[in-house]
Amino acid sequence: VNNSYKLVGKSVFNAPNLKIIMSVQFKDICDIRKPYKDETETFLEVHLESRDPIVLFGHWFEKARATPNIDEPNSMTLATVKSNGRPAARTVLMKGFGQDGFRFFTNYRGAKAQQIEQTPFAALVFYWPLLCRSVRVEGAVEKLDKLASDEYFNRRPRANQIAAHVSQNQSAPVSSRQALLDRQEKITNEFEGKEVTRPDFWGGYVVQPDLMEFWQGQGSRMSDRIVFTKKNETSGDFVQEGDNGWVYQRLEP
Amino acid sequence: VNNSYKLVGKSVFNAPNLKIIMSVQFKDICDIRKPYKDETETFLEVHLESRDPIVLFGHWFEKARATPNIDEPNSMTLATVKSNGRPAARTVLMKGFGQDGFRFFTNYRGAKAQQIEQTPFAALVFYWPLLCRSVRVEGAVEKLDKLASDEYFNRRPRANQIAAHVSQNQSAPVSSRQALLDRQEKITNEFEGKEVTRPDFWGGYVVQPDLMEFWQGQGSRMSDRIVFTKKNETSGDFVQEGDNGWVYQRLEP
Numbered sequence: 201v202n203n204s205y206k207l208v209g210k211s212v213f214n215a216p217n218l219k220i221i222m223s224v225q226f227k228d229i230c231d232i233r234k235p236y237k238d239e240t241e242t243f244l245e246v247h248l249e250s251r252d253p254i255v256l257f258g259h260w261f262e263k264a265r266a267t268p269n270i271d272e273p274n275s276m277t278l279a280t281v282k283s284n285g286r287p288a289a290r291t292v293l294m295k296g297f298g299q300d301g302f303r304f305f306t307n308y309r310g311a312k313a314q315q316i317e318q319t320p321f322a323a324l325v326f327y328w329p330l331l332c333r334s335v336r337v338e339g340a341v342e343k344l345d346k347l348a349s350d351e352y353f354n355r356r357p358r359a360n361q362i363a364a365h366v367s368q369n370q371s372a373p374v375s376s377r378q379a380l381l382d383r384q385e386k387i388t389n390e391f392e393g394k395e396v397t398r399p400d401f402w403g404g405y406v407v408q409p410d411l412m413e414f415w416q417g418q419g420s421r422m423s424d425r426i427v428f429t430k431k432n433e434t435s436g437d438f439v440q441e442g443d444n445g446w447v448y449q450r451l452e453p
Numbered sequence: 454v455n456n457s458y459k460l461v462g463k464s465v466f467n468a469p470n471l472k473i474i475m476s477v478q479f480k481d482i483c484d485i486r487k488p489y490k491d492e493t494e495t496f497l498e499v500h501l502e503s504r505d506p507i508v509l510f511g512h513w514f515e516k517a518r519a520t521p522n523i524d525e526p527n528s529m530t531l532a533t534v535k536s537n538g539r540p541a542a543r544t545v546l547m548k549g550f551g552q553d554g555f556r557f558f559t560n561y562r563g564a565k566a567q568q569i570e571q572t573p574f575a576a577l578v579f580y581w582p583l584l585c586r587s588v589r590v591e592g593a594v595e596k597l598d599k600l601a602s603d604e605y606f607n608r609r610p611r612a613n614q615i616a617a618h619v620s621q622n623q624s625a626p627v628s629s630r631q632a633l634l635d636r637q638e639k640i641t642n643e644f645e646g647k648e649v650t651r652p653d654f655w656g657g658y659v660v661q662p663d664l665m666e667f668w669q670g671q672g673s674r675m676s677d678r679i680v681f682t683k684k685n686e687t688s689g690d691f692v693q694e695g696d697n698g699w700v701y702q703r704l705e706p
Contacts, residue, residue: 226551227511230605232518232527244630258480265485269522271582274485279532279542279576286574287540289532290668291587298479321539323532329524334544352483359673363706366675373691373702377497380675380705415543420612422619422633438626449626452633453616 236332236417243416243424245450251442253412253428254299257335260414261297264328278304278407279323280315288315294324295352299444301408302337303344305352308401310370316341322407332417339409349403361396362388368401413451425451489585489670496669496677498703504695506665506681507552510588513667514550517581531557531660532576533568541568547579548605552697554661555590556597558605561654563623569594575660585670592662602656614649615641621654666704678704 237243249259264273272293279289290312296303302324306313316322324337353361366384374380413427428448438449490496502512517526525546532542543565549556555577559566569575577590606614619637627633666680681701691702 226549227514228549229527230548230608232525232546233610234525242630261480272485272487274482275580275582277530277532277542277578277580279530279540281534281538281540285534285538285572286591287532287534287542287572287576288591289530289540289542289576289578290589291578291580293485295483296479296481319538319540323540323542325530325542325544327528327530327544329528336543338539338541355483357486357673363674367705370705371678372705373689374705375691376703377495377677384675420610421616422637424630425624436626438628450629452620452623452625452627 234329236419236421236423238419241416242418243414243426245426245440248426248448251446251448252444253409253414253442253446253448254297255443256414256428257297257412260331260333260335261326264326264331264333267328267330270328270330273328275326276302276304277323277325277327278312279325280312281319281321282315283318288312294326295404301339301406303348303404303406305349305402305404307364307367307370308343308403309368313370316405324407334415334417336411336413336415337407337409338411339407341405341407344404344406346403350398352404353398353402358396361398362391364402365391365396365399418453421453423453425453427451487582489672489674489676491672494669495671496667496679498679498693498701501679501701504699504701505697506662506667506695506699506701507550508696509667509681510550510665513584513586513588514579517579517584517586520581520583523581523583526581528579529555529557530576530578530580531565532578533565534572534574535568536571541565547577548657554592554659556601556657556659558602558655558657560617560620560623561596561656562621566623569658577660587668587670589664589666589668590660590662591664592660594658594660597657597659599656603651605657606651606655611649614651615644617655618644618649618652671706674706676706678706680704 248256250256264270274294275291276294277289278292279287282288292304294302294304320341322341326335365387366380410430413425416424418424426448428442428446431445431447434447439447440449442448501509503509517523527547528544529547530542531545532540535541545557547555547557573594575594579588618640619633663683666678669677671677679701681695681699684698684700687700692700693702695701
């Protein structure tokens with residue numbers, strides 16, 4: 201392992217505090233390198249199961265679900281924009297998808313909800329390394345209606361329903377885990393013998409895609425990328441007609 | 454499976470094009486639910502291996518590397534902001550980390566590079582579902598210097614070095630995979646018997662963290678979240694002193 205790397209304008213060996221350097225010497229992991237697909241498994245336009253990217257997503261998602269050792273096929277990164285114009289991101293669980301988009305549920309008072317309120321657009325990334333596949337989504341975000349939020353809330357395990365009430369101001373500082381446990385106990389007692397109703401501050405969103413990219417990692421990093429965009433927003437020599445108002449094209453890897 | 458969900462303002466059963474609906478009926482996956490940690494494995498402040506988040510990241514990362522079936526422990530989502538102020542995100546491989554930040558390498562002409570050029574801030578998400586752990590990072594992005602980019606480039610497999618030359622305008626449309634293969638063959642021939650030098654348009658970036666959050670998923674969704682921020686930028690009742698210019702606090706899940 202070579203620790204002589206320099207970062208921009210500053211060598212790790214010239215930093216002012218040697219103690220820091222000793223404890224966090226630059227970790228070089230450049231040689232972690234897994235094989236991707238080889239040329240017998242390229243992802244060509246003729247392999248598209250559908251020219252509607254939502255339907256195509258369904259095929260890829262079902263393949264991920266059916267693949268052993270893909271632990272949470274529905275986990276996705278949700279990227280949003282903060283009030284200072286900088287990006288933020290975290291993992292959430294996708295709870296359904298259809299022609300209108302991708303759904304997830306959360307606390308409407310948390311950081312991501314505040315960001316969506318101000319900039320109602322999101323990017324999603326599904327990544328299934330065991331398949332060497334990824335799907336990227338970009339689109340507008342809308343709140344789901346109360347009925348849909350109720351319906352999903354009512355199907356959650358009771359402990360999760362109670363947890364929604366416990367986290368009253370998601371992302372706000374709290375004194376300790378014990379403070380949360382005390383609140384959990386109090387709320388559990390309050391609901392004893394009763395149905396746990398959805399708190400007003402908890403519910404769903406749907407990300408409505410206007411861009412969907414399908415990526416398959418290939419050997420020698422000659423990876424396949426096919427991106428779908430809305431028909432009226434894209435033109436160019438290499439654009440191909442998709443279904444249901446979409447077009448698609450291949451991108452350089 | 455209940456397909457009667459409504460999306461905001463529009464039922465999937467009232468949509469204008471029945472053919473679309475038939476082919477992409479709403480996929481309800483709400484009941485995919487994996488167990489997270491239980492209360493014997495809470496992540497408390499006393500469990501922090503370090504109060505320097507970079508050092509703490511090192512501990513978590515090494516645990517991920519040592520865990521069987523974590524396929525690409527160094528894969529991370531990179532979120533950026535587009536010129537229209539909306540978010541974008543994709544998976545990249547982290548190639549090293551240290552006191553100055555997290556490194557990755559890419560094409561300087563691609564979409565993410567253009568976005569970083571305009572808004573030089575990024576968010577990163579590491580997610581290791583088998584550990585029920587995630588680390589989120591936010592910070593400014595800088596280009597690595599040429600020396601560091603050369604050094605990493607020279608260690609890549611030759612085929613990957615050639616691929617960097619082949620993808621001349623990353624994210625630009627291309628006619629077909631065959632067009633890329635033809636270019637790959639031409640460039641391979643040009644370099645025959647010679648060292649493959651790094652193209653000017655390919656190199657590294659470092660994301661310099663000003664926020665790092667450590668998340669551990671817990672049963673009943675009472676998950677643990679401990680966030681580190683720079684000392685001078687954070688105050689409040691629950692802020693605790695960290696090391697090397699950082700403070701930390703627990704957040705509501």
